[in-house]
Amino acid sequence: MTEPVDVRSLRIGILGGTGEQGRGLARRFAKAGHPIVLGSRDAERALAVAAELAGGRRPLLITGASNADAASADVVIVAVPYDGHRELLVSLASDLAGKIVIDCVNPMLFEKGRPSMIEVPEGSAAQEAAAVLPESRVVSAFHDVSAKLLLGSKVSVPTDVLVCGDDADARTLVCALAGRIRGMRGVDVGPLRLSSVLESLTMVLIGVNKRYKTHAGVRITGV
Protein backbone atom coordinates (compact mmCIF):
# COMPACT_ATOMS: atom_id res chain seq x y z
CA MET A 1 0.00 0.00 0.00
CA THR A 2 1.02 3.57 -0.65
CA GLU A 3 1.76 5.88 2.30
CA PRO A 4 -1.15 8.15 3.17
CA VAL A 5 -0.63 11.42 1.34
CA ASP A 6 -0.86 14.72 3.18
CA VAL A 7 -2.54 16.98 0.67
CA ARG A 8 -3.75 19.60 3.13
CA SER A 9 -1.31 22.34 2.22
CA LEU A 10 -1.29 21.93 -1.54
CA ARG A 11 -1.66 25.06 -3.63
CA ILE A 12 -4.06 24.37 -6.48
CA GLY A 13 -3.96 26.06 -9.88
CA ILE A 14 -7.04 25.93 -12.08
CA LEU A 15 -6.66 26.45 -15.82
CA GLY A 16 -9.83 27.91 -17.23
CA GLY A 17 -10.77 28.73 -13.69
CA THR A 18 -13.35 31.36 -14.59
CA GLY A 19 -15.78 28.78 -16.02
CA GLU A 20 -18.51 27.20 -13.90
CA GLN A 21 -16.60 24.03 -13.02
CA GLY A 22 -13.41 25.98 -12.31
CA ARG A 23 -15.16 28.49 -10.08
CA GLY A 24 -17.01 25.75 -8.25
CA LEU A 25 -13.88 23.72 -7.55
CA ALA A 26 -11.96 26.88 -6.58
CA ARG A 27 -14.61 27.82 -4.06
CA ARG A 28 -14.87 24.37 -2.48
CA PHE A 29 -11.11 23.77 -2.31
CA ALA A 30 -10.56 27.25 -0.87
CA LYS A 31 -13.20 26.56 1.76
CA ALA A 32 -11.22 23.41 2.60
CA GLY A 33 -8.17 25.59 3.23
CA HIS A 34 -6.26 25.37 -0.04
CA PRO A 35 -4.70 28.46 -1.61
CA ILE A 36 -6.09 28.70 -5.15
CA VAL A 37 -4.68 30.32 -8.29
CA LEU A 38 -7.48 30.83 -10.75
CA GLY A 39 -6.06 30.93 -14.28
CA SER A 40 -7.57 32.37 -17.43
CA ARG A 41 -6.45 33.44 -20.89
CA ASP A 42 -7.46 36.86 -19.60
CA ALA A 43 -5.64 37.45 -16.31
CA GLU A 44 -7.72 40.58 -15.62
CA ARG A 45 -10.88 38.54 -15.81
CA ALA A 46 -9.34 35.88 -13.55
CA LEU A 47 -8.53 38.57 -11.00
CA ALA A 48 -12.08 39.88 -11.06
CA VAL A 49 -13.65 36.42 -10.71
CA ALA A 50 -11.18 35.49 -7.97
CA ALA A 51 -12.05 38.65 -6.02
CA GLU A 52 -15.74 37.84 -6.35
CA LEU A 53 -15.26 34.25 -5.14
CA ALA A 54 -12.83 35.19 -2.36
CA GLY A 55 -14.98 37.90 -0.84
CA GLY A 56 -17.72 36.90 1.55
CA ARG A 57 -18.32 36.46 5.22
CA ARG A 58 -15.16 34.39 5.52
CA PRO A 59 -12.57 35.57 2.96
CA LEU A 60 -10.98 32.79 0.90
CA LEU A 61 -7.44 32.49 -0.48
CA ILE A 62 -8.27 32.76 -4.17
CA THR A 63 -6.14 34.81 -6.53
CA GLY A 64 -6.45 35.38 -10.26
CA ALA A 65 -3.67 35.02 -12.83
CA SER A 66 -2.82 33.96 -16.36
CA ASN A 67 -3.12 30.27 -17.15
CA ALA A 68 0.69 30.10 -17.25
CA ASP A 69 0.89 31.46 -13.69
CA ALA A 70 -1.81 29.07 -12.51
CA ALA A 71 0.27 26.25 -14.00
CA SER A 72 3.01 26.98 -11.45
CA ALA A 73 0.89 25.74 -8.52
CA ASP A 74 1.60 22.42 -6.76
CA VAL A 75 -1.26 20.61 -8.47
CA VAL A 76 -3.04 21.87 -11.56
CA ILE A 77 -6.66 21.28 -12.55
CA VAL A 78 -7.64 21.63 -16.21
CA ALA A 79 -11.17 23.03 -16.45
CA VAL A 80 -11.16 24.73 -19.85
CA PRO A 81 -13.84 24.15 -22.49
CA TYR A 82 -12.80 21.25 -24.73
CA ASP A 83 -12.37 23.63 -27.63
CA GLY A 84 -8.78 24.81 -27.13
CA HIS A 85 -7.88 22.05 -24.63
CA ARG A 86 -5.08 20.55 -26.69
CA GLU A 87 -3.54 23.90 -27.71
CA LEU A 88 -3.48 25.25 -24.17
CA LEU A 89 -1.80 22.15 -22.76
CA VAL A 90 0.77 22.06 -25.57
CA SER A 91 1.64 25.68 -24.76
CA LEU A 92 2.06 24.90 -21.03
CA ALA A 93 3.83 21.55 -21.37
CA SER A 94 7.10 22.72 -19.86
CA ASP A 95 5.36 24.53 -16.95
CA LEU A 96 3.40 21.37 -16.18
CA ALA A 97 6.36 18.96 -16.43
CA GLY A 98 6.75 16.86 -13.29
CA LYS A 99 3.37 17.92 -11.92
CA ILE A 100 0.13 16.16 -11.25
CA VAL A 101 -2.37 17.51 -13.76
CA ILE A 102 -6.03 16.78 -13.07
CA ASP A 103 -8.11 16.89 -16.22
CA CYS A 104 -11.85 17.36 -15.66
CA VAL A 105 -12.74 18.36 -19.22
CA ASN A 106 -15.75 16.74 -20.90
CA PRO A 107 -15.40 16.83 -24.70
CA MET A 108 -19.05 17.59 -25.32
CA LEU A 109 -21.09 19.46 -27.85
CA PHE A 110 -24.62 20.81 -27.37
CA GLU A 111 -26.87 21.00 -30.41
CA LYS A 112 -30.39 22.28 -29.71
CA GLY A 113 -29.82 21.44 -26.04
CA ARG A 114 -28.95 17.83 -26.88
CA PRO A 115 -25.48 16.81 -25.72
CA SER A 116 -23.16 14.54 -27.68
CA MET A 117 -19.55 13.51 -27.25
CA ILE A 118 -16.84 14.94 -29.47
CA GLU A 119 -14.58 12.18 -30.74
CA VAL A 120 -11.04 12.62 -29.43
CA PRO A 121 -8.32 10.81 -31.42
CA GLU A 122 -6.60 9.63 -28.22
CA GLY A 123 -9.88 8.21 -26.87
CA SER A 124 -10.72 10.91 -24.30
CA ALA A 125 -9.77 14.43 -23.26
CA ALA A 126 -7.59 13.12 -20.43
CA GLN A 127 -5.73 10.76 -22.76
CA GLU A 128 -5.19 13.69 -25.10
CA ALA A 129 -3.73 15.61 -22.15
CA ALA A 130 -1.42 12.69 -21.36
CA ALA A 131 -0.31 12.55 -25.00
CA VAL A 132 0.67 16.23 -25.11
CA LEU A 133 2.07 16.30 -21.54
CA PRO A 134 4.44 13.33 -21.57
CA GLU A 135 6.35 14.66 -18.54
CA SER A 136 3.27 15.27 -16.37
CA ARG A 137 1.30 12.79 -14.30
CA VAL A 138 -2.17 13.14 -15.78
CA VAL A 139 -5.16 12.07 -13.70
CA SER A 140 -8.76 12.25 -14.86
CA ALA A 141 -11.30 13.29 -12.22
CA PHE A 142 -14.18 15.59 -11.23
CA HIS A 143 -16.10 14.92 -14.47
CA ASP A 144 -19.09 13.68 -12.53
CA VAL A 145 -19.33 16.62 -10.13
CA SER A 146 -22.10 19.11 -10.81
CA ALA A 147 -20.83 22.69 -11.07
CA LYS A 148 -24.25 23.77 -9.80
CA LEU A 149 -23.72 21.80 -6.59
CA LEU A 150 -20.18 23.14 -6.23
CA LEU A 151 -21.45 26.70 -6.60
CA GLY A 152 -24.59 26.10 -4.56
CA SER A 153 -25.20 27.02 -0.96
CA LYS A 154 -25.24 23.53 0.55
CA VAL A 155 -22.36 22.92 2.94
CA SER A 156 -21.80 19.38 1.69
CA VAL A 157 -21.43 18.04 -1.86
CA PRO A 158 -22.57 14.44 -1.41
CA THR A 159 -20.96 12.75 -4.39
CA ASP A 160 -18.13 10.41 -5.33
CA VAL A 161 -15.37 11.60 -7.62
CA LEU A 162 -14.36 8.84 -10.00
CA VAL A 163 -10.60 9.00 -10.52
CA CYS A 164 -8.48 7.29 -13.17
CA GLY A 165 -4.90 7.57 -14.34
CA ASP A 166 -1.83 5.53 -15.13
CA ASP A 167 0.19 6.65 -12.08
CA ALA A 168 -1.13 4.92 -8.96
CA ASP A 169 0.41 7.42 -6.51
CA ALA A 170 -1.07 10.32 -8.43
CA ARG A 171 -4.50 8.64 -8.34
CA THR A 172 -4.16 8.18 -4.58
CA LEU A 173 -3.26 11.85 -4.14
CA VAL A 174 -6.22 13.00 -6.23
CA CYS A 175 -8.57 10.73 -4.26
CA ALA A 176 -7.26 12.31 -1.05
CA LEU A 177 -7.70 15.76 -2.55
CA ALA A 178 -11.31 15.00 -3.50
CA GLY A 179 -11.90 13.97 0.09
CA ARG A 180 -10.95 17.49 1.23
CA ILE A 181 -14.30 18.81 -0.04
CA ARG A 182 -17.05 18.13 2.44
CA GLY A 183 -19.30 15.25 1.37
CA MET A 184 -17.00 14.21 -1.45
CA ARG A 185 -15.04 11.02 -1.73
CA GLY A 186 -12.50 9.97 -4.35
CA VAL A 187 -12.87 6.48 -5.80
CA ASP A 188 -9.92 5.01 -7.70
CA VAL A 189 -11.30 3.24 -10.77
CA GLY A 190 -8.02 2.38 -12.51
CA PRO A 191 -6.10 3.25 -15.68
CA LEU A 192 -6.44 6.40 -17.74
CA ARG A 193 -8.07 4.57 -20.65
CA LEU A 194 -11.25 4.48 -18.53
CA SER A 195 -11.50 8.25 -18.82
CA SER A 196 -13.72 7.99 -21.89
CA VAL A 197 -16.32 6.35 -19.64
CA LEU A 198 -15.95 8.99 -16.92
CA GLU A 199 -16.24 11.78 -19.49
CA SER A 200 -19.30 10.31 -21.19
CA LEU A 201 -20.97 9.51 -17.86
CA THR A 202 -21.69 13.24 -17.79
CA MET A 203 -24.20 12.63 -20.61
CA VAL A 204 -26.08 10.24 -18.33
CA LEU A 205 -26.08 12.73 -15.46
CA ILE A 206 -27.38 15.44 -17.81
CA GLY A 207 -30.15 13.01 -18.81
CA VAL A 208 -31.03 12.44 -15.16
CA ASN A 209 -30.95 16.18 -14.41
CA LYS A 210 -33.36 16.80 -17.25
CA ARG A 211 -35.78 14.05 -16.23
CA TYR A 212 -35.75 14.59 -12.48
CA LYS A 213 -35.12 18.37 -12.40
CA THR A 214 -32.09 17.88 -10.18
CA HIS A 215 -28.30 18.14 -10.06
CA ALA A 216 -27.35 14.50 -9.97
CA GLY A 217 -24.16 12.93 -8.75
CA VAL A 218 -22.77 9.43 -8.44
CA ARG A 219 -22.05 7.24 -5.45
CA ILE A 220 -20.29 3.92 -5.79
CA THR A 221 -21.77 1.31 -3.46
CA GLY A 222 -19.73 -1.46 -1.90
CA VAL A 223 -16.69 0.81 -1.37
Add this chain to the structure above:
Amino acid sequence: MTEPVDVRSLRIGILGGTGEQGRGLARRFAKAGHPIVLGSRDAERALAVAAELAGGRRPLLITGASNADAASADVVIVAVPYDGHRELLVSLASDLAGKIVIDCVNPMLFEKGRPSMIEVPEGSAAQEAAAVLPESRVVSAFHDVSAKLLLGSKVSVPTDVLVCGDDADARTLVCALAGRIRGMRGVDVGPLRLSSVLESLTMVLIGVNKRYKTHAGVRITGV
Protein backbone atom coordinates in the same frame (compact mmCIF):
# COMPACT_ATOMS: atom_id res chain seq x y z
CA MET B 1 -46.84 12.32 -16.05
CA THR B 2 -47.37 8.66 -16.94
CA GLU B 3 -49.80 6.57 -14.90
CA PRO B 4 -48.09 4.38 -12.31
CA VAL B 5 -47.53 0.98 -13.86
CA ASP B 6 -48.55 -2.17 -12.02
CA VAL B 7 -45.79 -4.59 -12.85
CA ARG B 8 -46.37 -6.98 -9.97
CA SER B 9 -47.83 -9.85 -11.93
CA LEU B 10 -45.58 -9.72 -14.98
CA ARG B 11 -44.11 -13.01 -16.16
CA ILE B 12 -40.47 -12.48 -17.04
CA GLY B 13 -38.56 -14.44 -19.68
CA ILE B 14 -34.77 -14.40 -19.60
CA LEU B 15 -32.83 -15.20 -22.78
CA GLY B 16 -29.48 -16.70 -21.86
CA GLY B 17 -30.89 -17.22 -18.42
CA THR B 18 -28.36 -19.84 -17.38
CA GLY B 19 -25.48 -17.34 -17.26
CA GLU B 20 -24.53 -15.52 -14.07
CA GLN B 21 -26.50 -12.34 -14.76
CA GLY B 22 -29.54 -14.30 -15.96
CA ARG B 23 -29.54 -16.59 -12.93
CA GLY B 24 -29.09 -13.66 -10.59
CA LEU B 25 -31.96 -11.66 -12.06
CA ALA B 26 -34.16 -14.79 -12.19
CA ARG B 27 -33.58 -15.46 -8.51
CA ARG B 28 -34.23 -11.90 -7.39
CA PHE B 29 -37.32 -11.37 -9.54
CA ALA B 30 -38.71 -14.74 -8.47
CA LYS B 31 -38.17 -13.78 -4.82
CA ALA B 32 -40.16 -10.62 -5.59
CA GLY B 33 -43.05 -12.84 -6.76
CA HIS B 34 -42.60 -12.90 -10.53
CA PRO B 35 -42.99 -16.15 -12.47
CA ILE B 36 -39.77 -16.64 -14.44
CA VAL B 37 -39.05 -18.55 -17.64
CA LEU B 38 -35.34 -19.16 -17.89
CA GLY B 39 -34.35 -19.58 -21.54
CA SER B 40 -31.28 -21.22 -23.04
CA ARG B 41 -30.12 -22.58 -26.38
CA ASP B 42 -30.18 -25.85 -24.47
CA ALA B 43 -33.63 -26.24 -22.91
CA GLU B 44 -32.46 -29.25 -20.87
CA ARG B 45 -29.77 -27.16 -19.26
CA ALA B 46 -32.30 -24.36 -18.61
CA LEU B 47 -34.55 -26.88 -16.85
CA ALA B 48 -31.71 -28.09 -14.66
CA VAL B 49 -30.57 -24.56 -13.73
CA ALA B 50 -34.17 -23.49 -13.10
CA ALA B 51 -34.73 -26.45 -10.78
CA GLU B 52 -31.57 -25.58 -8.88
CA LEU B 53 -32.58 -21.92 -8.50
CA ALA B 54 -36.21 -22.69 -7.67
CA GLY B 55 -35.47 -25.22 -4.94
CA GLY B 56 -34.69 -23.95 -1.48
CA ARG B 57 -36.41 -23.19 1.75
CA ARG B 58 -39.06 -21.20 -0.06
CA PRO B 59 -39.62 -22.66 -3.55
CA LEU B 60 -39.60 -20.10 -6.36
CA LEU B 61 -41.60 -19.99 -9.59
CA ILE B 62 -38.73 -20.54 -12.03
CA THR B 63 -39.06 -22.84 -15.02
CA GLY B 64 -36.58 -23.70 -17.77
CA ALA B 65 -37.24 -23.59 -21.50
CA SER B 66 -35.78 -22.84 -24.91
CA ASN B 67 -34.97 -19.21 -25.64
CA ALA B 68 -37.94 -19.15 -28.02
CA ASP B 69 -40.27 -20.25 -25.21
CA ALA B 70 -38.77 -17.70 -22.83
CA ALA B 71 -39.47 -15.06 -25.50
CA SER B 72 -43.20 -15.66 -25.04
CA ALA B 73 -43.24 -14.14 -21.55
CA ASP B 74 -44.78 -10.70 -20.82
CA VAL B 75 -41.40 -8.95 -20.61
CA VAL B 76 -38.17 -10.41 -21.92
CA ILE B 77 -34.67 -9.82 -20.58
CA VAL B 78 -31.70 -10.44 -22.88
CA ALA B 79 -28.78 -11.75 -20.83
CA VAL B 80 -26.77 -13.71 -23.42
CA PRO B 81 -23.03 -13.26 -23.95
CA TYR B 82 -22.44 -10.58 -26.58
CA ASP B 83 -21.09 -13.19 -28.96
CA GLY B 84 -24.31 -14.43 -30.61
CA HIS B 85 -26.45 -11.51 -29.38
CA ARG B 86 -27.42 -10.24 -32.84
CA GLU B 87 -28.12 -13.69 -34.31
CA LEU B 88 -30.33 -14.77 -31.41
CA LEU B 89 -32.43 -11.61 -31.54
CA VAL B 90 -32.79 -11.81 -35.34
CA SER B 91 -34.08 -15.38 -34.93
CA LEU B 92 -36.62 -14.31 -32.27
CA ALA B 93 -37.73 -11.03 -33.87
CA SER B 94 -41.29 -12.18 -34.54
CA ASP B 95 -41.70 -13.72 -31.04
CA LEU B 96 -40.52 -10.45 -29.50
CA ALA B 97 -42.68 -8.15 -31.66
CA GLY B 98 -44.80 -5.80 -29.56
CA LYS B 99 -42.98 -6.68 -26.36
CA ILE B 100 -40.73 -4.77 -24.01
CA VAL B 101 -37.27 -6.26 -24.41
CA ILE B 102 -34.73 -5.38 -21.72
CA ASP B 103 -31.18 -5.69 -22.96
CA CYS B 104 -28.55 -6.03 -20.25
CA VAL B 105 -25.72 -7.28 -22.46
CA ASN B 106 -22.26 -5.71 -22.12
CA PRO B 107 -20.26 -6.11 -25.33
CA MET B 108 -16.98 -6.82 -23.58
CA LEU B 109 -13.89 -8.82 -24.23
CA PHE B 110 -11.38 -10.03 -21.62
CA GLU B 111 -7.77 -10.42 -22.66
CA LYS B 112 -5.40 -11.52 -19.90
CA GLY B 113 -8.04 -10.42 -17.38
CA ARG B 114 -8.14 -6.92 -18.87
CA PRO B 115 -11.58 -5.90 -20.09
CA SER B 116 -12.19 -3.86 -23.21
CA MET B 117 -15.32 -2.89 -25.13
CA ILE B 118 -16.20 -4.56 -28.41
CA GLU B 119 -17.16 -1.96 -31.00
CA VAL B 120 -20.79 -2.39 -32.05
CA PRO B 121 -21.72 -0.83 -35.42
CA GLU B 122 -24.99 0.54 -33.99
CA GLY B 123 -23.14 2.16 -31.04
CA SER B 124 -24.09 -0.30 -28.30
CA ALA B 125 -25.57 -3.75 -27.76
CA ALA B 126 -28.98 -2.29 -26.92
CA GLN B 127 -29.00 -0.15 -30.07
CA GLU B 128 -28.11 -3.27 -32.04
CA ALA B 129 -31.09 -5.00 -30.41
CA ALA B 130 -33.33 -2.08 -31.39
CA ALA B 131 -32.04 -2.26 -34.96
CA VAL B 132 -32.85 -5.97 -35.36
CA LEU B 133 -36.11 -5.79 -33.36
CA PRO B 134 -37.92 -2.89 -35.03
CA GLU B 135 -41.29 -4.04 -33.68
CA SER B 136 -40.14 -4.39 -30.05
CA ARG B 137 -39.74 -1.70 -27.39
CA VAL B 138 -36.09 -2.07 -26.45
CA VAL B 139 -34.93 -0.76 -23.10
CA SER B 140 -31.36 -0.93 -21.85
CA ALA B 141 -30.94 -1.71 -18.14
CA PHE B 142 -29.30 -3.84 -15.44
CA HIS B 143 -25.80 -3.38 -16.93
CA ASP B 144 -24.54 -1.93 -13.69
CA VAL B 145 -25.87 -4.65 -11.40
CA SER B 146 -23.31 -7.11 -10.09
CA ALA B 147 -24.26 -10.74 -10.77
CA LYS B 148 -22.32 -11.64 -7.62
CA LEU B 149 -24.62 -9.43 -5.54
CA LEU B 150 -27.70 -10.82 -7.28
CA LEU B 151 -26.56 -14.37 -6.54
CA GLY B 152 -25.25 -13.53 -3.07
CA SER B 153 -26.94 -14.16 0.24
CA LYS B 154 -27.73 -10.56 1.20
CA VAL B 155 -31.45 -9.83 1.34
CA SER B 156 -31.05 -6.41 -0.29
CA VAL B 157 -29.19 -5.37 -3.45
CA PRO B 158 -28.46 -1.72 -2.68
CA THR B 159 -27.92 -0.31 -6.15
CA ASP B 160 -29.54 1.87 -8.77
CA VAL B 161 -30.41 0.45 -12.16
CA LEU B 162 -29.72 2.99 -14.88
CA VAL B 163 -32.41 2.68 -17.54
CA CYS B 164 -32.45 4.13 -21.05
CA GLY B 165 -34.61 3.66 -24.12
CA ASP B 166 -36.55 5.56 -26.75
CA ASP B 167 -40.02 4.62 -25.45
CA ALA B 168 -40.80 6.63 -22.30
CA ASP B 169 -43.57 4.29 -21.09
CA ALA B 170 -41.32 1.28 -21.49
CA ARG B 171 -38.59 3.04 -19.50
CA THR B 172 -41.10 3.80 -16.75
CA LEU B 173 -42.18 0.15 -16.66
CA VAL B 174 -38.60 -1.08 -16.45
CA CYS B 175 -37.83 1.39 -13.65
CA ALA B 176 -40.85 0.05 -11.76
CA LEU B 177 -39.69 -3.50 -12.41
CA ALA B 178 -36.20 -2.73 -11.07
CA GLY B 179 -37.87 -1.40 -7.94
CA ARG B 180 -39.40 -4.84 -7.33
CA ILE B 181 -36.00 -6.17 -6.23
CA ARG B 182 -35.27 -5.23 -2.65
CA GLY B 183 -32.75 -2.39 -2.36
CA MET B 184 -32.89 -1.63 -6.06
CA ARG B 185 -34.20 1.47 -7.72
CA GLY B 186 -34.62 2.24 -11.40
CA VAL B 187 -33.36 5.62 -12.62
CA ASP B 188 -34.55 6.85 -16.01
CA VAL B 189 -31.55 8.41 -17.77
CA GLY B 190 -33.08 9.06 -21.18
CA PRO B 191 -32.75 7.91 -24.79
CA LEU B 192 -31.33 4.61 -26.00
CA ARG B 193 -28.23 6.24 -27.46
CA LEU B 194 -26.95 6.58 -23.88
CA SER B 195 -26.68 2.80 -23.66
CA SER B 196 -23.05 2.87 -24.80
CA VAL B 197 -22.29 4.75 -21.57
CA LEU B 198 -24.28 2.32 -19.43
CA GLU B 199 -22.59 -0.65 -21.08
CA SER B 200 -19.08 0.76 -20.71
CA LEU B 201 -19.73 1.86 -17.11
CA THR B 202 -19.29 -1.83 -16.34
CA MET B 203 -15.57 -1.37 -17.12
CA VAL B 204 -15.38 1.24 -14.36
CA LEU B 205 -17.17 -1.03 -11.88
CA ILE B 206 -14.79 -3.87 -12.75
CA GLY B 207 -11.90 -1.46 -12.07
CA VAL B 208 -13.39 -0.58 -8.69
CA ASN B 209 -13.99 -4.25 -7.84
CA LYS B 210 -10.37 -5.03 -8.60
CA ARG B 211 -8.97 -2.15 -6.55
CA TYR B 212 -11.27 -2.38 -3.54
CA LYS B 213 -11.93 -6.15 -3.57
CA THR B 214 -15.66 -5.58 -3.67
CA HIS B 215 -18.76 -5.94 -5.84
CA ALA B 216 -19.48 -2.32 -6.61
CA GLY B 217 -22.74 -0.75 -7.70
CA VAL B 218 -23.95 2.73 -8.55
CA ARG B 219 -26.25 5.13 -6.77
CA ILE B 220 -27.37 8.37 -8.35
CA THR B 221 -27.52 11.18 -5.81
CA GLY B 222 -30.03 14.01 -6.01
CA VAL B 223 -32.83 11.71 -7.24
